[in-house]
Amino acid sequence: MKKDDVLSEWNESEEQTDEKSAKKLVWRTRLSISFTVVRMLLLIFLLYVIYMIPISIYYEMSGKSAEFDRLVTTLVETRHPGIAVEKSGSNEAEINPFLTQHTSINLYRQVGDWQVVVGEVTAKKWVFGQINYTVDLDKKFLNNDNTTFVVAPDLLGNTFTEYDSGVMTLAEQLGKIDDGYVVQANFSTKESMTPEELRDIISKYDVTIQQMPVYGGELTEFETSYSKAGQFTFIPSLMLRPYTQYGDENRLSSWFHSLNEQEGLSEAVEKFYDDIAWLIDKGSYQEKDIDQKRLDYINENGLNVYGATVTGPIREIERLEEEVMFHQFELGGIEVWKWDGSY
Template structure:
């Protein structure tokens, strides 16, 4: 091979190596440029998010909307679920997303004697143009444990042509209570065999050392409009179970939806205030809107304003021996023990 051929070959290999180094540098420069561009875009997006979200959070807090959503969820839950309350004393927990979706998680408890027993939490969400959706997640102790029991609607309220025959139904709660020794307090739920005004039920309950936590209110179901219902026949006795509203203890909020006053029990002395709370809550929910039973509540409110309030049961709490006495009341039936704790009781 000639000497010139070697020189030419070495020059081509050298040029090839230079081209590869140049290409690698170009690739890395391109990668770094793309990386910095992505970082700048992400920082820009984050800055826009911050500049947008901060005013949204400030408005959500100072306008009372955060507290309003917690109030909205607590009111919906407590006016249609038996035996439970939502923790309303904690600092507002609601959050709002950039898409203006509101979410909150609130503790749920039962009052058993003097105890406020946490039994789970309610998780709620409401999109900007959507309706409220929520789930109650209970802390269950037992497999297939039933955490809520419906009240039985007496036939006289919707004017059905059936009647109860006292003494035919066996109350499982009676056997439970008689086996519980002294020194315990319980939460007990029962239904009425005929509708009563709230003050009439209080006249009966005044004989016992128990406090009233809730009362289911008849608002025209079955008679005036159809709702989801269950008909149960036990020993020839009809029982209708329908979605219902609850008369709950007196509660009041300020202009920014912060809790001002809240009772934990319904008393005869402040029964009128509890009734006022009931009407105010129902009207407020309808006005705010955005929940599944809004149209149904409008019909219920119209019926109640025309006919007044009648109740057909109660959830009470007190010493086990006092709760046991209630089973002997002729107009009470469908008892359920919904909570039991060691003694903590100071009376109504």
């Protein structure tokens, strides 16, 4: 064999060896980097777990989770006519690594004995911020904003005069529907009255009283948003809701579905004062200053209402519309018959 051939073969063999070594080195480097990345991810995850476990346990055991759900429930149910927050579920607020509290809870309308899910409320509170909540309703119709009541004119220093809007009344709507349905409806009163006085009038009918709008001095004592249609004035108001009891660490313990019973109504009125005072004391939210003015006015002038949200058989709602003191009826929902009047 020639010397050049031997040298060529040796160089070839050396190159192959170097190439194999280079590949092994590349793979070792890749594996080393991969193991380093995996170790770093595991370390980050371990640190996250070590950080979040005590925070989550404290948030749950201290009652902060239940307190946040109570804040959101109270805000929604005292401001949105015809809407209630689901209370029988196992939902509880959560907290993230940035200490932001958040929750999502189902909303429903009580239509007859049906609890009809109509959307959900989502709420969030940053560690040093206010509660921000959004009520997402599954609307069937466009421009369907029938969630306000007409303020009784005497509360604004005026007198009521009959007014024909030219719009089809609720009775005309319901008159076209056969028996076998239950509905939810809102109506206003021509004069303000106490909750007990309004309950006494409604008690003649087979319906369930769900809420009553409370006058808190809006417009007469302080400025707030409002709208007018003819002689009617519409304002956002607090809602008197059925009695809701919270136990230790703000955990929901019991609740009523209606304002029909005299004892339950008295407890609901008493609890209303406590709930708004508690909300102002514990909550950080947009209308806090307004709520304080409302509470001051109600403490000084008593609790007066000017309407109600009710549910019951379709024919009973028709009868209710014949009451002289009631007007401005609006339909909140309609479902096939399911009614025993137990609520």
